[in-house]
Amino acid sequence: MAPxxxxxxNFISQIIEEDLKSGRNGGRVATRFPPExxxxxxxxxxxxxxxxxxxxxxxxxxxxxxxDDTNPVKEEQEYIDSIQEDVRWLGFDWGEHLYYASNYxxxxxxxxxxxxxEGKAYVDDLTADEIREHRGTLTRPxxxxxxxxxxxxxxxxxxxxxxKGEFPDGAKTxxxxxxxxxxxxxxxxxxxxxxxxxxxxRTGDKWCIYPMYDWAHGQSDSIERITHSICTLEFEDHRPxxxxxxxxxxxxxxxxxxxxxLNITYTILSKRKLLQxxxxxxxxxxxxxxxxxxxxxxRRGYTPESIRDFCDRIGVSKADSTVDVGLLEHCVRxxxxxxxxxxxxxxxxxxxxxxxxxxxxxxxxxxVNNPEDxxxxxxxxxxxxxxxxxxxxxxxxxxxxxFRLAPGREVRLRYAYxxxxxxxxxxxxxxxxxxxxxxxxxxxxxxxxxxxxxKATIHWVNTETAVNAEVRLYDHLFTREDxxxxxxxxxxxxxxxxxxxxxALKDCKxxxxxxxxxxxxxxxxxxxxxxxxxxxxxxxxxxxFNRTVTLKDTWAKIAKQx
Ligand code: ATP
Ligand code: MG
Numbered sequence: 001m002a003p004x005x006x007x008x009x010n011f012i013s014q015i016i017e018e019d020l021k022s023g024r025n026g027g028r029v030a031t032r033f034p035p036e037x038x039x040x041x042x043x044x045x046x047x048x049x050x051x052x053x054x055x056x057x058x059x060x061x062x063x064x065x066x067x068d069d070t071n072p073v074k075e076e077q078e079y080i081d082s083i084q085e086d087v088r089w090l091g092f093d094w095g096e097h098l099y100y101a102s103n104y105x106x107x108x109x110x111x112x113x114x115x116x117x118e119g120k121a122y123v124d125d126l127t128a129d130e131i132r133e134h135r136g137t138l139t140r141p142x143x144x145x146x147x148x149x150x151x152x153x154x155x156x157x158x159x160x161x162x163x164k165g166e167f168p169d170g171a172k173t174x175x176x177x178x179x180x181x182x183x184x185x186x187x188x189x190x191x192x193x194x195x196x197x198x199x200x201x202r203t204g205d206k207w208c209i210y211p212m213y214d215w216a217h218g219q220s221d222s223i224e225r226i227t228h229s230i231c232t233l234e235f236e237d238h239r240p241x242x243x244x245x246x247x248x249x250x251x252x253x254x255x256x257x258x259x260x261x262l263n264i265t266y267t268i269l270s271k272r273k274l275l276q277x278x279x280x281x282x283x284x285x286x287x288x289x290x291x292x293x294x295x296x297x298x299r300r301g302y303t304p305e306s307i308r309d310f311c312d313r314i315g316v317s318k319a320d321s322t323v324d325v326g327l328l329e330h331c332v333r334x335x336x337x338x339x340x341x342x343x344x345x346x347x348x349x350x351x352x353x354x355x356x357x358x359x360x361x362x363x364x365x366x367x368v369n370n371p372e373d374x375x376x377x378x379x380x381x382x383x384x385x386x387x388x389x390x391x392x393x394x395x396x397x398x399x400x401x402x403f404r405l406a407p408g409r410e411v412r413l414r415y416a417y418x419x420x421x422x423x424x425x426x427x428x429x430x431x432x433x434x435x436x437x438x439x440x441x442x443x444x445x446x447x448x449x450x451x452x453x454x455k456a457t458i459h460w461v462n463t464e465t466a467v468n469a470e471v472r473l474y475d476h477l478f479t480r481e482d483x484x485x486x487x488x489x490x491x492x493x494x495x496x497x498x499x500x501x502x503x504a505l506k507d508c509k510x511x512x513x514x515x516x517x518x519x520x521x522x523x524x525x526x527x528x529x530x531x532x533x534x535x536x537x538x539x540x541x542x543x544x545f546n547r548t549v550t551l552k553d554t555w556a557k558i559a560k561q562x
Contacts, residue, residue: 010315010316010317011259011316011317011318012051012055012228012230012257012259012316013055013058015228015257016029016055016059016228019227019228020059024227025227028061028225028227029055029056029059029060029061029062029227029228030056030061030062030063030064030224030225030226030227030228031052031053031055031056031061031062031063031064031226031227031228031229031230032052032063032064032065032066032097032099032221032224032226032229033045033048033049033052033053033063033064033065033066033087033094034066034067034068034101034217034220034231035065035067035068035083036067036068036069036070036071036074036075036213037067037068037069037075037076037079037080037083037201038071038074038075038076038079038271038275039079039271039272039274039275039286040079040082040083040086040271040274040286040287040291040293040294040295041082041083041086041087041293041294041295042269042271042274042291042292042293042294043262043264043267043269043292043293043294043297043307043310043328044261044262044263044269044292045294046090046294046307046308046310046311047261047262047311047314047316048230048231048232049087049090049092050090050308050311050312051230051259051311051316052230053087053092053093053094055228055230061227062095062097063092063094063097064094064097064098064099064224064226065083065084065087065094065097065098065099066098066099066100066101066220066224067080067083067099067100067101067102068101068213068216068217068220069100069101069102069200069201069202070101070102070210070211070212070213070216071210071213072196072198072199072200072201072210073196073198075200075201076201077201080201082286082295084098085295086294086295086298089294089298089304090294090304090307090308091304091308097224099220099224100202101211101216101217101220102200102202102203104216104219104220104223105203105206105207105211107219107223108211108215108216108219109163111219111249111251112159112174112192112193112211112215113156113159114249115176115192115248115249116152116155116156116159116174117152117156118248119152119177120176120177120178120248121155121174121175121176121177121192122147122148122149122150122155122174122175122177123147123150123154123155123158123159123162123172123173123174123175124145124147124148124172124173124174124175124189125147125171125172126145126147126173127170128170128173131145131173131175131191134180135185135188136180136185136188137185138183138185141180141181142180142181142185142188142189143180144180144189145175145189148177148189158172159174159193162174162193162195162208162209163207163208163209165197165208167195168195168197169195169196169197170194170195171195172195173191173192173193173194173195174191174192174193174209175189175190175191175192176189176190176192176215176244176245177189178190178244184237184240184241185237186214186237186238186240186241187240187241187244190212190214190215190241191212191215192211192212192214192215193209193210193211193212193215194209194210194212195208195209196208196209196210198210214238214241214242215245217238217242218241218242218243218245218246218254218256219245219246219249219251221242221254221256222246222251222252222253222254223251223252224254225252225254226254227254227255228255228257229254229255229256229257230256230257230258230259231256231257231258231259232258232259232260232261233258233259233260233261233318233320234261235256235258236258239256239258242256258318259316259317259318260316260317260318260319260320260321261320262314262323263320263321263322263323264292264322264323264324264325264328265322265323265324265325265326265481265482266325266476266477266478266480266481266483267292267325267476267477267478267483268292268477268478268483268484268493269292273493274286274291274292274293276494277291277477277497282494282497283477284536287299287536289301289472289474289534289546290474290476290477290501290502291477294307298520298535299534299535299536299546300474300532300546300548301332301336301522301530301531301532301546301547301548301549302332302548303332303335303336303522305335306331306332306334306335306336307331309331309334309335310327310328310331313327313331314327322482324555324558325476326554326555326558327555329549329550329553329555330553330555330556330559332530332548332549333530333549333551333553335522336522336524336530336548336549337372337524338372338373339370339373339522340370340522340523340524340530341369341370341376341521341523341524342367342368342369342370342371342523342524342526343510343511343513343514343523343524343525343526344367344381344414344459344460344461344510344511344525344526345459345461345469345471345508345509345510345511345514345525345526345528345531345545346388346389346390346459346460346461346466346508346509346510347390347471347473347505347508347525347528348390348391348392348505348507348508349388349389349390349391349461349507349508349509350388350389350390350391350393350394350432350433350434350435351386351387351388351433351434351435351463352386352387352388352389352419352434352435352437352460353385353386353434353435353436353437354385354386354387354419354437354438354439355422355436355437355438356438356439357384357385357439358385359385361384361385362382362383362384362462362464362465363382363383363384364380364381364382364383365380365381365382365383365415365416365444365445366378366379366380366381366415366445367379367380367381367414367415368415379513381415381416381462381511381512381513382462382464382465382511382512383413383416383417383462384462384463384464386462386463386464387413387460387461387462387463388460388461388462388463388466388509389405389413389435389458389459389460390458390459390527393405393411393456393458394406394421394432394435396424396432403455403456404455404456404458405419405421405435405456405458406421407421407422407423407424408420408421408422409421410452410454411454411455411456411457411458412443412446412454412456412457412458413439413446413457413458413459413460414446414457414458414459414460414526415445415446416444416445416446416460417439417440417441417443417444417446418439418440418443418446418448418452418454419437419438419439419440420437420438420439420440421435421436421437422436422437422438423435423436424436458527459525459526459527459528461509461510461511462511463509465511465512466509466510466511466512467509467510467511467512467514467515467543468507468508468509468510468542469508469509469510469514469542469543469544469545470504470505470506470508470537470542470543470544470545471504471505471508471531471544471545471546471547472502472503472504472505472534472544472545472546472547473502473503473504473505473547474501474502474503474546474547475498475500475501475502475503476498476501477497477498477501478496478497478498479496479497479498480496483496508545510543514543515543517532517533517543517545518533519532519533519534519535519538520532520533520535521533522548524551525545527551528547528550528551529547529548529549529550529551530547530548530549530551531545531546531547531548532545532546532548533545533546534546
């Protein structure tokens with residue numbers, strides 16, 4: 001689907017349509033995606049991106065990319081670059097609307113001074129811990145700070161001196177003066193500014209006081225004239241505070257709407273925890289193919305189309321829920337099924353010698369590139385006397401339901417011939433190292449000349465022309481459906497990390513056409529799944545492939561039963 005196609009009607013689109021009908025905002029629609037540049041984007045952000053950009057596209061509006069860069073300590077240019085790359089890769093474009101909350105630091109400071117002048121903000125000397133204690137709980141009202149009733153003059157002076165750097169980090173804060181008994185804890189004199197002598201990635205050392213997210217966010221939306229500020233449910237309780245600030249300042253009223261965040265089984269979608277996985281080397285960086293990050297999914301072989309399709313299918317609602325990771329896999333499988341070229345690759349090779357095939361002879365056999373897409377054409381695959389087949393396609397003593405190769409049994413080699421296993425060669429340790437087989441020349445192309453049937457078709461690769469490769473197979477990064485759940489208090493979520501989430505097979509054999517695969521190109525290894533070249537570790541002559549997803553579709557089964 002195209003990037004602008006993200007509409008299935010949802011409660012947000014209904015609100016926008018009502019607003020358009022009533023003439024609110026003069027028919028203008030402006031949304032924004034406001035990431036904090038403190039990590040890489042993940043699939044949860046993709047849901048927000050599809051909604052923010054999708055709604056703007058649907059209603060002929062604009063969507064801003066705004067970096068919420070109010071915390072200089074955790075933010076880095078690397079994250080800013082990756083976020084832009086990922087949003088673009090997903091298929092969205094912010095045009096000229098690239099903004100930073102830090103662009104508004106001067107304006108926010110002026111507005112803070114205005115609130116101080118009106119007795120609506122004060123400088124507090126309580127420490128962060130003391131502020132937390134004074135705050136109270138849902139059942140206990142807060143208590144007022146002893147510094148709450150400072151004069152306007154004193155507050156203006158202290159705030160000015162905070163900005164000049166006269167006080168150490170954490171010594172003072174600026175707080176809104178609202179209501180310490182409010183049932184909404186966000187109204188209990190929220191902190192607006194803190195002292196932090198840190199260099200900011202954009203404003204350098206100009207500031208040593210930084211606005212809190214709650215003080216910056218609503219005003220940023222207002223400055224940018226965002227008509228529909230869409231965010232996740234945890235900000236629902238903050239909305240009245242954003243409105244309060246906007247009313248006190250008398251500035252343009254942006255409106256906020258909340259939706260439920262995405263949760264996926266076997267997956268962690270918290271930037272803090274993902275950062276821990278990276279820092280503590282549980283994974284190979286933010287773009288490890290097991291990570292739920294956009295860059296990880298890309299490296300794994302996911303396409304932008306499949307991610308947009310996923311975001312479309314899960315829909316948008318106000319009720320929290322958890323999506324089966326099988327649906328995400330289903331979406332990429334469906335997309336790759338349409339476009340992926342079929343190739344043969346043997347992941348765990350077992351040598352096969354066709355004893356009655358002429359030595360030194362090689363034939364070029366026709367193989368279909370994609371049965372779903374006739375325009376993809378066909379290719380030639382070399383065949384000769386010595387081949388590799390998949391180790392698991394042979395059993396010396398096959399149980400009842402095993403229909404593949406076994407001693408005395410005939411199977412079809414895909415696009416080639418029928419072969420029959422005549423004997424087994426073992427090494428000193430008793431391990432099978434080679435099969436001896438015969439072929440029937442009358443079955444060329446894999447066709448039966450006399451209506452004779454075989455119960456299995458297996459894939460193979462010609463030894464002499466095989467490309468050696470490493471192939472990485474992945475399992476879920478966590479062993480539990482809910483990775484945050486632990487059985488006792490002394491355990492943490494990391495005990496749910498799957499120790500077997502990566503299996504690297506180093507001795508895989510690929511058909512020659514795979515030497516030309518390029519990163520970003522989805523390929524089906526017949527019977528083994530969808531794969532792609534690893535964009536980081538693959539080298540010319542030493543390719544590394546990632547399995548994007550298996551062919552087996554458990555989701556389709558579930559959907560059918562449902
Ligand atoms: P985390 O809490 O994991 O650090 P965050 O929500 O703080 O993530 P931001 O960079 O602030 O990360 O998020 C940018 C936007 O993406 C916000 O509007 C946020 O609501 C949205 N978002 C973040 N996580 C999800 C999710 N799991 N599902 C949907 N939207 C999300
Ligand atoms: Mg956030």
